[in-house]
Amino acid sequence: EDKVVQSPLSLVVHEGDTVTLNCSYEVTNFRSLLWYKQEKKAPTFLFMLTSSGIEKKSGRLSSILDKKELFSILNITATQTGDSAVYLCAGDSGGGADGLTFGKGTHLIIQP
Amino acid sequence: GAGVSQSPSNKVTEKGKDVELRCDPISGHTALYWYRQRLGQGLEFLIYFQGNSAPDKSGLPSDRFSAERTGESVSTLTIQRTQQEDSAVYLCASSQRGGRLSELFFGSGTQLSVL
Numbered sequence: 001e002d003k004v005v006q007s008p009l010s011l012v013v014h015e016g017d018t019v020t021l022n023c024s025y026e027v028t029n030f031r032s033l034l035w036y037k038q039e040k041k042a043p044t045f046l047f048m049l050t051s052s053g054i055e056k057k058s059g060r061l062s063s064i065l066d067k068k069e070l071f072s073i074l075n076i077t078a079t080q081t082g083d084s085a086v087y088l089c090a091g092d093s094g095g096g097a098d099g100l101t102f103g104k105g106t107h108l109i110i111q112p
Numbered sequence: 113g114a115g116v117s118q119s120p121s122n123k124v125t126e127k128g129k130d131v132e133l134r135c136d137p138i139s140g141h142t143a144l145y146w147y148r149q150r151l152g153q154g155l156e157f158l159i160y161f162q163g164n165s166a167p168d169k170s171g172l173p174s175d176r177f178s179a180e181r182t183g184e185s186v187s188t189l190t191i192q193r194t195q196q197e198d199s200a201v202y203l204c205a206s207s208q209r210g211g212r213l214s215e216l217f218f219g220s221g222t223q224l225s226v227l
Contacts, residue, residue, distance in 0.1 A: 041201055041221035104154035
């Protein structure tokens with residue numbers, strides 16, 4: 001059974017801090033790993049990672065994948081209160097369901 | 113439409129009643145997914161539609177749950193004889209397929225509360 005585990009489950013930091021969110025995966029026929037930011041209800045897409053060691057960057061957010069050790073990290077530098085959200089990691093499998101296996105998410109709270 | 117649209121945004125129902133949730137995917141997206149998210153939990157896969165292929169129903173938790181999709185358009189998720197444990201946010205997502213790597217676009221979800 002495919003599994004995605006995120007850590008920590010929750011994290012409280014102060015504005016300006018840098019945070020690292022972790023995602024480990026066991027996904028059959030792994031194709032890609034995706035990160036989403038969920039504020040209120042709708043998750044919004046952040047990154048899709050397919051190759052090891054290649055950092056993807058968008059503003060203060062960056063992410064990298066390690067396909068040997070089966071994990072990914074999401075970094076947020078100079079955090080702002082607007083970064084407060086649940087960050088979801090998902091493994092994309094080429095299996096029968098042809099869908100994504102999601103982790104439980106990391107609930108990030110940025111205090112002013 | 114410009115994005116994935118779900119309705120209603122909130123639904124309160126009594127235990128034992130049937131409910132129907134609607135999802136209108138992005139035009140041209142062949143793949144459509146339903147997920148359930150209980151409070152404080154991750155997304156739980158329910159069902160997947162890809163074009164005109166038979167849907168993957170492997171995530172449906174019981175026979176009280178069913179979903180339909182006509183072609184590549186609107187989908188409805190039906191929950192019969194609702195139970196309190198069905199209370200959750202039901203999220204719909206769509207994506208393009210056909211050799212491309214996936215990227216899901218989510219709707220804003222339906223918050224279902226079963227009293």
